[in-house]
Amino acid sequence: MNETTTTQTRLAVADAIGIITAENGRVVDALRAASDSSLDDAGALLASAPRVFVLGAGRSGLALKMTAMRLMHLGLDVHVVGEVTSPAITAGDVLLVASGSGTTGAIVRAAETAHGVGASILALTTAPESPLGRLAAVTVVIPAAAKQDHAGQVSAQYSGGLFEQSVLLVGDAIFHALWQASGATAEQLWPRHANLE
Numbered sequence: 420m421n422e423t424t425t426t427q428t429r430l431a432v433a434d435a436i437g438i439i440t441a442e443n444g445r446v447v448d449a450l451r452a453a454s455d456s457s458l459d460d461a462g463a464l465l466a467s468a469p470r471v472f473v474l475g476a477g478r479s480g481l482a483l484k485m486t487a488m489r490l491m492h493l494g495l496d497v498h499v500v501g502e503v504t505s506p507a508i509t510a511g512d513v514l515l516v517a518s519g520s521g522t523t524g525a526i527v528r529a530a531e532t533a534h535g536v537g538a539s540i541l542a543l544t545t546a547p548e549s550p551l552g553r554l555a556a557v558t559v560v561i562p563a564a565a566k567q568d569h570a571g572q573v574s575a576q577y578s579g580g581l582f583e584q585s586v587l588l589v590g591d592a593i594f595h596a597l598w599q600a601s602g603a604t605a606e607q608l609w610p611r612h613a614n615l616e
């Protein structure tokens with residue numbers, strides 16, 4: 420790459436950061452302005468759950484794993500679906516699911532199983548009327564593009580990028596609110612962090 424091309428690339432990436440942060444800002448503004456109580460309901464459902472299972476495919480699942488760690492730091496009993504140590508979900512448990520489309524086959528089938536045994540579904544999705552959304556006790560509707568909304572009207576980013584970033588933001592926000600409400604200090608949470616890393 421010559422010097423001119425490198426400079427152009429740097430400018431293009433800087434512009435992209437601006438686009439991405441502006442899109443995230445719009446999602447956050449919409450969530451804060453929303454008249455429903457789904458964010459608070461989500462926090463309350465997680466805080467009262469005997470066990471929390473987290474589930475998502477691809478990048479949605481990767482983003483949600485960050486929330487799983489934070490809920491573990493809070494002292495919740497958390498399992499990542501698909502890990503070999505993840506046990507059976509049962510009545511009263513909460514299945515926290517992130518799916519932008521709400522139609523991903525394995526995710527919907529797992530949510531149906533969880534619903535069938537009496538677990539509560541907490542869904543993060545762009546599509547409240549999707550098969551996943553219809554199973555959910557609480558749905559946080561994220562005004563982002565689903566992975567196949569390729570027209571670029573809701574987001575200029577590729578595929579479900581904005582949704583997946585929003586999953587991280589919402590997960591960290593729920594954690595932060597629960598942490599503040601718990602009264603625990605950061606020092607009290609820290610001994611739960613992995614000591615084998």
Ligand SMILES: O=C([C@H](O)CO)[C@H](O)[C@H](O)COP(=O)(O)O
Nearest residue numbers: 477478479518519520523578579
């Ligand atoms: O990996 C994904 C990404 O958007 C592809 O660019 C999705 O998160 C994955 O395919 C799961 O999709 P959703 O269930 O619709 O979030």
